[in-house]
Amino acid sequence: MDESRITKADIPVTEDGVQPSSSGGDKREFHLKGSQKDMIFYVCMIAGAVIQFAVCYVWVNVSSFIMAFQNINVATGDISWTFGNFGDIFVELSWPNFWTMTKNSVLAWLLSLVVSIPLGLLFSYYIYKKMPGSIFFRAVLFMPSIVSAIVMVTMFRYFVTSAMPDLMNDLFGVSMPNVLDPATGHAFGTVMFYSIWVGFGTSVLMYSNGMSGIDPELVDAVHIDGANGIREFWHISLPLVFPTLSVFLITGVASIFVNQINLYSFYGGTAHASVQTFGYYLYMATKQADGDYGSYPRLAAFGLILTAVAIPLTLFVRWLLEKFGPSED
């Protein structure tokens, strides 16, 4: 706090007509005392947050790193050191399953990049332009975000597996398979469709709020210059909402490794290997370990491998966006 301008003369006289003492009245001493009080207050107030961070973030991540090199004997509690966890996880997973998981995780990310983000931006543009029903649409687009994934999935699952097949059969005479059964080959596509369908809420809210900050004079000017809606969207709205978009793009890279695409809500711990993603596997395997410390090191090793890929990839995407992203000028 900048208190350098406060002198003793500035200190108001109390109701009793007494000017508060500053321990000798020396200006320098007053400053010292004030800053000491500030420091004590600061340390006391921030200590909790720092301790929480040190324990729940730093300690956890350091432990996770160390655990990746440990071999824990659950019966005796003995710990030995090994690099074997990094190989064991691939044996446990099997290479074909690992590649399927990689493909699914990357595909989920690409679909969100190619479908969710452009659609989200266009929806936001519609809302920002205050077109008919925009307030209503904004609320409805946000609605799936406030409904629990397990509730939405329960409704969706029974609709597509019980009502839809009957409806298709009665209306068109078409026999519709159980699209959530991996044996039909439609399970991953259906789960992805669902994830995109319910995933617009937060991004549309952020994009449209970001667009609402665009200077109307700028928009008026491009219209006077003869620009249409598409050019306005491309040359004004998109560049000016780019800082918000870049947050989603940068943090979205990590989603390759953590996104469960709602698989746990659809299948619990029994999703078929053909639909699994990294995020699902890590959660499911940890849940199924159910306190069995012996399997934790392999999962920590797998997490470490994924983190080693995720960090440079995220930083690379960030660099790309800063280097080639549009500027406000």
Place this chain on the structure above:
Amino acid sequence: MFKRELAKRNKLLGIRRERAHPKFSPVTIAMLIVLILYVASLFLLFFWAVLTAFKDPLLDFRTNTYGFPVEWVWNFSYVFTQFVVHVSTETRVGVVGMAEMYLYSFLYAGGSAFFNTLVPCITAYLCARFKYKFSRVMHTTVLITMVIPVVGSLPAEIRMAQSLGLYDQIWGMWILKANFLGMYFLVFYNIFKALPASYTEAAKIDGAGNMSVLLRIALPLVRNTFFTVFLIYFIQYWNDYQTPLIYLPSYPTIAQGMYTVSVTPTQEMSYVPMRLAAAILMLVPILVIFLIFQKRLLGNLTVGGIKG
């Protein structure tokens, strides 16, 4: 700059600053059609779920999966009594009913949301108003942790929670969630940073201590944002079933109960109308909150760029 030149030109031309009336273009017409289809699909699902929740699971739903109920059946009372989770942990063995699950949900979601809002708010205040080097370290830490993804630390977190006695305790979850990291730190930080120094200095000259300034000036100024962030977190934690599934085996929340019921095939709750009735019972409180506070929830929280 370009923007200033434009503003100058518009002023000279006498162009008014108000945004022009919205006009339909091919893009907006296409968007309108897509949005109508989207809304219709979403409402169709909710409508179907509500209708099905009123059907007799054996006599009606088996032959009538998508029509109106032949006879409207009130399944909710039955669901409320039969919606149970069997708990079997070292500290507790028994059956938890729906009312108890609501209580655990309120405690878990309310407490976690409160501390997950309070800690970033206070930390942001300290970092924005006290210009120590450590404040910059904290600010940078938030930015770095937002950009650097860490994957697969769940097993280590579980072990930490167990070793510190936070595991299987609702208050333990409050501590686990009470971090200052994330986007909302930056939201609070920007607000406090923009606060004129005179606000707090005047109070200090009047004899107010640092705590008084925080409680009587700073926090009331951000109360709207605080409440919005709290609501967002409350909804998030109310709906979260995966964290309680791992960390709170003795205190199942309503979302955790919904998950358990949805994957347990060996009870009467496995009938589709019963499960949908349970889903609606879980949905109602959050829908009420959304309808009351939707303006606040859809308000003006924005995210800026991440710059380290």
